[in-house]
Amino acid sequence: MVGAGTNHAAARGVGGPAIVLVRPQLAVNIGMVARAMANFGLSDLRLVAPREIDGRHSLKKGASQAASGAVYLLEGADFFDTVEAAVADLNFVWATTARERGQDKRVLLPEAAMGECVGRMGSGEKHGVLFGPERTGLENDEISLADAIITFPVHPAYASLNLAQAVLLTGYEHMRASGAALPFDNPKFSPAAPREMVNSFFDFVEGELETRGYYRPLAKAPVMKRNMRNLFHRMQMTEQDVRTLRGAVVRLIRGPRKTPKLPES
Numbered sequence: 001m002v003g004a005g006t007n008h009a010a011a012r013g014v015g016g017p018a019i020v021l022v023r024p025q026l027a028v029n030i031g032m033v034a035r036a037m038a039n040f041g042l043s044d045l046r047l048v049a050p051r052e053i054d055g056r057h058s059l060k061k062g063a064s065q066a067a068s069g070a071v072y073l074l075e076g077a078d079f080f081d082t083v084e085a086a087v088a089d090l091n092f093v094w095a096t097t098a099r100e101r102g103q104d105k106r107v108l109l110p111e112a113a114m115g116e117c118v119g120r121m122g123s124g125e126k127h128g129v130l131f132g133p134e135r136t137g138l139e140n141d142e143i144s145l146a147d148a149i150i151t152f153p154v155h156p157a158y159a160s161l162n163l164a165q166a167v168l169l170t171g172y173e174h175m176r177a178s179g180a181a182l183p184f185d186n187p188k189f190s191p192a193a194p195r196e197m198v199n200s201f202f203d204f205v206e207g208e209l210e211t212r213g214y215y216r217p218l219a220k221a222p223v224m225k226r227n228m229r230n231l232f233h234r235m236q237m238t239e240q241d242v243r244t245l246r247g248a249v250v251r252l253i254r255g256p257r258k259t260p261k262l263p264e265s
Helices: 027-039 061-067 071-075 110-122 163-177 195-211 218-234 239-254
Strands: 018-022 045-048 078-080 092-096 106-108 127-131 148-150
Touching (some): 018 163, 027 163
Parallel strands (some): 018 045
16 A cells, blocks of 8 residues: 555655666656655665656656655756766765676675665765666666675576665665664563463363363373473463463353343333
């Protein structure tokens, strides 16, 4: 569902490395990149010679539709004619590629790269990540402008990532490296059951099973009881769990509750 889980009152993310799309071919992919950036609080979108534009600084309609709530990133994007111009103000540039290019540069997975990126940006550096066009990726001359390479641990039989997917993975690792916490957790509505309560439940169930001839042969009764107790212990039952299970067993033994008769009028 679009927008599910979104807190519309929360401030938009600001920061992270610049996302530099080099000669992106499809407006819809640029829109999806904007959405991926918004998911992980990235705010600096730079476009180098995008193909599908109306006029100098206006992307085609498909970009806004695909952005799905992140149109503000498209509206604030910076346009450049060359990669050199797009990275001119940056201190460190990462290039993404799925292929070995024969260039003497460090090659890192996104987790390690974004960990380094967060640390260095925290010291005042400006970083950016280059992503190449959908069909061909970055050219060797463009990769030569980068300080280090990011590559993704994909299956070699199909190593080509969608442009927005690559940005999404990078943004995810950047947020993780920034120390992001779980957006929510499930509160415990019932405390853990005390051992006295659990043992009482065991005594009740085992007594009923013994009455109904469950433990056969009798010589195996101790092992069967241990197995069942271990089964419930692995559940780490709450007080509500014990009450629910005990109530269910009672109903199985006693049968359905009788519906009280309504008084005649």
